[in-house]
Amino acid sequence: MLEVIKNKALYILVGLVTAGFTICTEAKSQTLHVAMATSMQVEGSSKAPMGWVEFCEENAADCDAKPEKPVKVRLTAAKLAQLDAINRGVNAAIQPVTDQDLYGVEEKWTYPTDKGDCEDYVLLKRRMLMEAGWPRQALLITVVRDLKGDGHAILSVVTDRGDYALDNQVDDVKPWFETGYTFIKRQSQNDQNRWVLLGDGVGPVGVAAAP
Numbered sequence: 001m002l003e004v005i006k007n008k009a010l011y012i013l014v015g016l017v018t019a020g021f022t023i024c025t026e027a028k029s030q031t032l033h034v035a036m037a038t039s040m041q042v043e044g045s046s047k048a049p050m051g052w053v054e055f056c057e058e059n060a061a062d063c064d065a066k067p068e069k070p071v072k073v074r075l076t077a078a079k080l081a082q083l084d085a086i087n088r089g090v091n092a093a094i095q096p097v098t099d100q101d102l103y104g105v106e107e108k109w110t111y112p113t114d115k116g117d118c119e120d121y122v123l124l125k126r127r128m129l130m131e132a133g134w135p136r137q138a139l140l141i142t143v144v145r146d147l148k149g150d151g152h153a154i155l156s157v158v159t160d161r162g163d164y165a166l167d168n169q170v171d172d173v174k175p176w177f178e179t180g181y182t183f184i185k186r187q188s189q190n191d192q193n194r195w196v197l198l199g200d201g202v203g204p205v206g207v208a209a210a211p
Contacts, residue, residue, distance in 0.1 A: 038162045041199035046185040048195045051109035070189035071137040075159035083173045087166045090125050119153045121168035126155055142186035
């Protein structure tokens with residue numbers, strides 16, 4: 001079996017943080033407001049990032065999956081609390097370091113131990129959510145330009161209330177268009193090894209608050 005997280009102590013730490021939030025899920029469900037977001041607009045096909053291609057060469061079992069029917073997760077307050085827990089837990093446990101400083105290369109996607117780049121945060125959050133029962137088709141690695149105009153990666157979560165963003169730069173889980181980022185491309189829902197171009201998220205329409 002592929003060892004997902006090499007540092008077992010880190011896995012335990014993140015697990016404890018997640019458990020702490022999960023215990024509070026029932027109480028949170030009474031106060032968390034699940035807003036109605038919108039879905040990202042797919043505008044065409046794109047090439048997979050080289051970091052993903054190389055990641056798959058090193059982690060074949062994680063990438064060897066047949067195309068599947070797209071899924072939208074039913075976003076309850078409890079589900080939102082779980083996203084919040086994992087986003088905050090991983091953000092707290094991993095120290096941000098560039099691939100150049102950590103590995104001596106410009107780009108390397110991998111599961112982090114205690115340090116990592118933005119893509120590493122995304123891979124770990126995605127893996128943890130899948131282990132918690134979330135469908136892979138709803139957990140999409142997404143390439144954006146951040147508020148400084150730099151290349152960045154987040155995890156998009158596709159739900160029945162629109163798409164949400166898990167981000168190592170922000171602890172709060174937000175609707176994708178509230179990030180302020182320019183959206184470039186992400187994995188296809190049908191096939192994680194196919195990538196699609198996205199609209200930039202400026203001025204989304206149809207945004208409404210859920211009752």
